[in-house]
Amino acid sequence: MAEVLVYVDHVDGAVRKPTLELLTLARRIGEPVAVHLGPGADTAATTLAEHGAVKVLTADAPEFADYLVAPKVDALQAAYEAVSPAAVLLPSSTEGKEIGARLAVRIGSGIITDAVDLEAGDEGPVATQSVFAASYTTKSRITKGTPVITVKPNSAAPEAAPAAGTVEQLAVTVAESSKGTKVVSRTPRESTGRPDLTEAAIVVSGGRGVNGAENFPVIEALADSLGAAVGASRAAVDAGWYPHTNQVGQTGKSVSPQLYIAAGISGAIQHRAGMQTSKTIVAINKDAEAPIFDLVDYGVVGDLFEVVPALTDEVKARKG
Numbered sequence: 001m002a003e004v005l006v007y008v009d010h011v012d013g014a015v016r017k018p019t020l021e022l023l024t025l026a027r028r029i030g031e032p033v034a035v036h037l038g039p040g041a042d043t044a045a046t047t048l049a050e051h052g053a054v055k056v057l058t059a060d061a062p063e064f065a066d067y068l069v070a071p072k073v074d075a076l077q078a079a080y081e082a083v084s085p086a087a088v089l090l091p092s093s094t095e096g097k098e099i100g101a102r103l104a105v106r107i108g109s110g111i112i113t114d115a116v117d118l119e120a121g122d123e124g125p126v127a128t129q130s131v132f133a134a135s136y137t138t139k140s141r142i143t144k145g146t147p148v149i150t151v152k153p154n155s156a157a158p159e160a161a162p163a164a165g166t167v168e169q170l171a172v173t174v175a176e177s178s179k180g181t182k183v184v185s186r187t188p189r190e191s192t193g194r195p196d197l198t199e200a201a202i203v204v205s206g207g208r209g210v211n212g213a214e215n216f217p218v219i220e221a222l223a224d225s226l227g228a229a230v231g232a233s234r235a236a237v238d239a240g241w242y243p244h245t246n247q248v249g250q251t252g253k254s255v256s257p258q259l260y261i262a263a264g265i266s267g268a269i270q271h272r273a274g275m276q277t278s279k280t281i282v283a284i285n286k287d288a289e290a291p292i293f294d295l296v297d298y299g300v301v302g303d304l305f306e307v308v309p310a311l312t313d314e315v316k317a318r319k320g
């Protein structure tokens with residue numbers, strides 16, 4: 001069976017969920033071979049094997065941390081040359097997309113970014129994308145070279161499928177030309193304890209209806225009861241009520257969670273562009289004519305300051 005390279009996103013060997021989703025999708029096309037760069041390969045290998053990796057190719061070098069993505073592209077290219085895979089899959093993070101694009105240029109292949117599903121096809125993998133502010137769903141296949149595909153988080157439920165997960169060292173030579181941009185300092189982001197917005201299975205977002213930064217704890221309380229990330233519309237962000245890093249939409253983050261709850265958000269096209277592929281959408285809005293109700297699975301016409309706390313209490317009560 002053909003091998004499929006899966007680029008591993010991890011923090012010191014703790015594998016992030018989008019990679020487990022990639023392994024699940026990779027198994028539809030062939031045998032997943034994971035590429036783990038940086039420290040923690042042994043820890044990662046256990047998780048990767050549990051989710052179907054037949055092999056884990058690993059390399060660690062100071063250059064992976066000291067420079068921007070180019071040394072990692074050198075390593076992924078080395079894995080590509082060692083394996084001759086049927087496809088290369090990466091998570092659709094900013095880094096994943098840059099590494100994928102650079103690899104595709106180097107190996108003369110086409111690339112598909114932000115796929116939301118993947119299936120095997122007679123002439124290569126077929127990727128589903130949601131395009132033009134999620135107005136169209138397209139299916140595409142790469143016709144040139146080895147398909148390089150980046151997949152959005154939450155596109156598949158990770159499934160366990162134990163495999164050998166044999167760890168093999170990858171020989172990597174970092175090219176001088178890959179050392180053009182050195183990282184000179186790092187400032188860790190203050191942790192909120194909430195999941196990352198683009199990877200979260202549940203997102204609770206607030207808009208202009210939240211009516212002030214001082215009211216956002218109402219949204220945060222619901223998010224925390226559900227273990228969700230907090231999002232915001234541009235109106236809320238522009239008003240300075242919530243950080244830009246949490247903006248959902250065309251000029252913010254694109255999210256695709258299992259559940260998206262929009263409170264006090266009207267549903268402008270630019271907001272929809274960033275959340276319309278969510279699996280289940282719930283809106284709370286006091287205006288029954290708000291356009292957001294056109295795309296929801298469940299809508300509550302009501303004041304968010306009554307509905308959201310009641311929902312939070314109910315979630316907490318059911319959790320015991």
Ligand SMILES: Cc1cc2nc3c(=O)[nH]c(=O)nc-3n(C[C@H](O)[C@H](O)[C@H](O)COP(=O)(O)OP(=O)(O)OC[C@H]3O[C@@H](n4cnc5c(N)ncnc54)[C@H](O)[C@@H]3O)c2cc1C
Binds near residue numbers: 206
């Ligand atoms: C180039 C461009 C890019 C953009 N990018 C983005 C983007 O990335 N993300 C984004 O979100 N927007 C973006 N916008 C802005 C977008 O057009 C809208 O202006 C914005 O999404 C509106 O935010 P909102 O829904 O929070 O506010 P509004 O449209 O003002 O809606 C507020 C809603 O809250 C409801 N409400 C008020 N009080 C309550 C209450 N107490 N309880 C319940 N409901 C209540 C109202 O009925 C209303 O429907 C962009 C615009 C442009 C031109």
